[in-house]
Amino acid sequence: MVCLATACTGGPDLDGRQQRIVNVLSEENYMWARRDPALLAMKLHKMQRGPYEWLRGTAGVFWRDTMEPRADRPTTTFGSPASSRVLLVGDPHPENVGTFRSDDGTMFLDWNDFDSSGYGPFTGDLRRLGAGLAVALVDPDTARMVVTRVVTSYAATMAALAAGSDVGPVAHGHGALFDDDLDKALKHGDAREGVNEVAPVIDGTRVLAVGDLAPIPSDGVIEDRVSEVSDDEAAWIDAAVAQWQAAHPSTGSIKLRARRIGSGVSSYAALRYNVILEGETDATDDDRLLELKETRDGLVIAGQPRFAVAEWSSPGARAVDTQQRLQALDGDPLLGSALVGALSLKIKDREEYQHGINHEDLAALVSNRQKDYEDLGAIADAYGQMLAHSHGTALTQDGVAGWRVIEPLLSGREDAFVQELTALCLDDAAQTVDDQLRMASFDLATLVVPESL
């Protein structure tokens, strides 16, 4: 009775920061907690593997820390109301860059995850990128060098855009690691390794490779599983593909459908389906692999004057529109979206032309400083260029090119900008590492998933 009338509770005692983290994770994952708490628990376990995985799963914590009133929130001298309405990637951490192949066959690198895209202050995106690199690289000196290069490159690219220079996509020539990733993606894509992995050809017929494509580690988190879909799921998929095909009429009929579990961290619990479409011929070697991924509302910046709802008709439509606006080239001719009931899906080409960067590859460059520091620097320049290109060329919420509202803030103050943003990025990285350690001993699932569920 005493507990009924007061705030007393059971469970572990959490400090204020731990409470905040749990609260944000609970709100952001609420619907997934209701739909599939076991899958959400795996996501939370995956987040706890290390600081970088933690960073990937806590974009919401970062943005709330950045934009909501709280103690010791750092101020910035590089912002304005107009530059708070720049179109953002939302979660531009290093692994959210991947390879793409444009219509003309050009292989390039660009942002590949737009789950969190939306309008907001450009410095938030830049801080997120810098913090991600610092966390990935671990070594403080290397992190400072790389983040400084990223911010410097960002400012230089913005100035180039303002000067009318043609800032192209990030293709070959930005370090051996990126070059290697581009080469591998082209090779694997040409070999159609994506579709062959999910549905190999056996006796002339494609068959789903149902099961775990990667071993399940000791923490029990499914790494890469392909499974059959239920009848209901098959109906959703068919309806979604039919919508998508209205904009892609030349694509073939559905041959196979599969549920895919294991990708990502932040969106680990999202529904993902693979669909094998008939190619231009009846042969199996031109079959296409699509990914249908559940997409939810993206970045919502508190305190900004705006209409009550976003300008897009669905989260999937937002992700598609922002990808097209933020990428340097059109890297996915199959890109589209569908809305089936309350399920919003982003649909994209899943072939191996699109392959993400692995943060461990970046970290590995740190081990051999003399040989690879130059490579890291080039990679840092590429990251800064990519983000500046996205921000600078996409129209803001007010309908002007981003560079028009960003570049005047930086012009003549580039050094101060680099200094301030580098410090903020490193602080954000330190906060991420501290948060991960702070929560490492807890079973997050028992904290985040409400008892009533």
Added chain:
Amino acid sequence: MNVETHMKRIAKTTSRKQWMLIGALASSVFGTSLAFAQPTDEPAPPVDASLPATGAPLDEDTAKQDAAGAAAVKAGPVKKTSLEWTDCSEPPQPIYVMPGDQLSGCQLQAQQLAFPKWSNRPSVDLEVVTQGRYSVKDGDNLSEIRLDRGEVGARLPMGSWLAAQFRAEAIRSVSDGGALGIDGDSTVLRVKYANVVAHGQFGKLTVEGGGGFLADPWIQAIETSYSLKPLSRTGSERLLGWQTADLAGMVRAAYGPARLTVNVGNGEGQRYPERNNGKTTTGVLEVVALHNTDARVTLLGMGRDGSVGPSRIRDRRAGGGATAVFDMARVGFDVVKAWGIGGDGAAEGTEIGGWAEANYQHHFFVGARGSTLGYKAGGRSSTFGGAISFGDTLRTGGEARVWLAVDRITNSGGAMPLAGADSGDETVIMLMLSGNALYSPKDY
């Protein structure tokens, strides 16, 4: 002047009472203030066009009887007079007496009470506020038409001491700033209140209790005489994110001029079911310090202790305020100290709000309000606004107003959306229509 003639006169002069009466009734029934509705506990007699308009000089008999009524009010003891026009065995609707009101016998009884009486009548009410707004900000300005409020409520008595209440409100189905709702972003109805309440009278002590989705007692208390809801929610709700309803149990006791309400609930409001084992307890003390034909002054005190979310973020509040209602004006203020704000248990701040509204013959209104939240860690969020409005009660039951209003939002320091660079300031100009209607049949 005979009784019938006087009844006609009452029908012409009840608008001021109706404003107050409906506000009290709605407060009692739905936990919300409908400060501009018309009562229907008595069918309005046909209006004789030859009758003097409200505020016009009365004939000699009427003036004498009004003076007698006013004298009875001031004298205290209630006397049944020839002015009675209601069967007093049927509990009258609650009433706050306003200066200059023409009181009947039962109204004379009712006005002796500091708080609304329990009602045994079923009722249905509708409240709507819609607006066209133009938002002036840095960059492109925004213009849109909104349905700010659309609520429908009902109360059904179950015997003389028990009643069931339900209220639904229209909301947009998309989360703030999001894109995916129901069928696009349709406007949908959600439950605001759904509860069962009981009442008991023990001598001079009145006790009420209830359970279900209940109105928050603090919001209910400060909104009772707050007539600027179409212009803005109160500072507690708008700046502190105070939930207006919660799944809770409630006990309320009134004795003379004092009323204490204790509410024990989930603390999660309407957005979530319970997410932790702790409960949120809110206590509100209301004292009617002054209650006569010239004014009604209420003092408020509040304390809350609880938690929200699975991590049990503290939700602790202490505050107070006062409201005063006069014939020509009403004013109020509230001060709330908060520990834990908006999902951040470490955040602390103090919210101060105030409002005032004056009227001319209860048709023309001028109002202003403001509220500000200062964070202990630095930074301040503020909202200020004002409105002029014109309204009238409708003989069919209800009231409508047209508003021209302005609302200003500012942030500073650590409360800025982008600390140091973007304050998120906005000025909104609104042309609003508000209306509500109440149907409460006497024969039931």
